[in-house]
Amino acid sequence: MNRSLRLAPLLVLTAAALTACPRRPAATPPAPTVNQDSIDAANRARDSLAALDRARQDSLAALDRARQDSIANAQRLLGEARNAITAAVYFDYDRSEISDEARGILDAKVPLLSANPGLRIRVAGHTDSRGSDEYNLALGQRRAAAAKRYLTQRGIADARVDVISYGEESPAAQGEEESAWSQNRRAEFEIVAGGESIAPAARP
């Protein structure tokens, strides 16, 4: 197309504009009709999409929180279960009888052991440093055996509980006074198998 042809419409429009330019205002064409309903509907749709999106984000966040809480809760429960199973019991001087306080600590182990048949534990008996080192090995054995008997009498299988004595050879506290001795006259409990996941105790 040659230049003169392209310019032609422009010339025509310019001429029309010059000739059509009114000396007095003409009537404005009517404005297009505003469809408020459509606008409202569009806004509502946009709002509800945003709301849906927010709701989706909220519920994802809530799920995540719940999951975190659940994990933390499970870890807490596992920790509590482990603590209950490994809590030590203490004894009077030269005795191997289970005291009332020891009873309570042992009672907390029974339901956990019952609910987790894969759990195996080892009970280690210890003494304070008074008395003969050799006789104390036998006393430590007697303490561990007494703690084991308490558990097996309440339904825990014999083969799940090992017994060992350290006598006075492995004290928890050093010192030649009752504050140290009382910490050493003990039976300790160690999980030797099945401790990775511990199901909570069944409700009675």
Place this chain on the structure above:
Amino acid sequence: MIAYFSSRGARAAALLALAALAAAPAGAQDTTSRPGVRIGLTYGGAGKPGVAVLSATGIGGDSMTAIIRRDLDYGDRVTIVDVSAGDAVAAALDARAPNYALLARLGVAAVVRPTLTATGVHVALYDVGGSKVAQVRDFPLTPPGLAPDWRLSVHAVADVVEEWITGTRGIAATRVLFVRDGRVHVVDSDGANERAVSERGPALSPAWHPRGHLVAYSTFGPRGTEVVVRDVAGGAPRTLRATPGGLNITPDFSPDGAEVVYAHAEESGADLVAVPVDGGPARRVTVGRGTDNVSPSFSPDGRRIAFTSGRPGHPEVYITDADGTNAELLTPYSFGDQSYRSNPDWSPDGRVIAFQSQLAGRFQVMTISLRDRSVKQLTNEGSNEDPAWAPDSRHLVLASTRGGVKQLWVLDAESGRARQLTRGPASRMPAWSPLLHRMP
């Protein structure tokens, strides 16, 4: 140590010399010797005969002389009179005719003259009271290159010399097993050559075979304790009897060396059991019915066993026949006593049992006579435990805190003299060997 000899020896010599000058010798005869061996020592005044040991010349001569002097001193039956070069005693013996009169005035009852030879040592014993040479003998010594065994052979010479003079063979050629830092150690009777003999891993309560070539002790495993036996010369320890866990502690060999008796416990109290040394089925000895029975010690004739038992509600020493019958209380107590007696050791001559007894919050070592059940207290300083008799039934080794840290001390039950055997980290649970080297 030489300074100790010279001050004691000089004082003894001075006293004896004075006594000799002041009055004719009382002519007290040595009454402890056996017939046929006695050399008829006569010595004036009360106390032990004065013995001078001359220094041997040559390489190793000084060490050998020092070992012999110390062994005779540690035997507690003679008083060592110090001899220095150029001394009156040495001078009195230099002449072909020794000046016995002068020696007697110096308080010397016997003179020991060792001379190193190519294969060992030549020893002459001069009996001053009898004015004659009483004994002359050549002893072979293990070559000095094998240091612990060389010392042992010198100790064996000292033991013969002691028998020449006093009629009783010495106990220098022995060793003591003990526990330190969770391992079994051994030390010569004079405190030399202390070394570990068990591998790392808690080991307790070592015991000697009556022939001295094997030792037994208990070790900790993951499922309990076990009794192991090993050759003293080395080699791997062998578990005496494999049990799947449980408590297996405090072994003691029978005097004929055929069995090991030890305490075994599972879940209802510890009882003594006997197992053949080479392994085999266990024979039950005590029937404790849930009480604890540990720390056995055989009588020298093998017929009875002393042990610690908790059957009266607290530990006491009991004796039983070796088959477990006729168990009876040995250490009497009154009802309500806070008593605690344990760790018995039967003397090799069968006459007394040493044990530890709790007094005023500490332990002391006591002996009780099998003849009349009379009790004698042997210690009172610090806390004293784990008594173990030497083969002469007169000396014993025990673990004592009298010096602060618990160490082994050798005690002469007759005179009360105590000497420290171990130093350094804490030591306990000693066991005295039989004679490990005897000159024929």
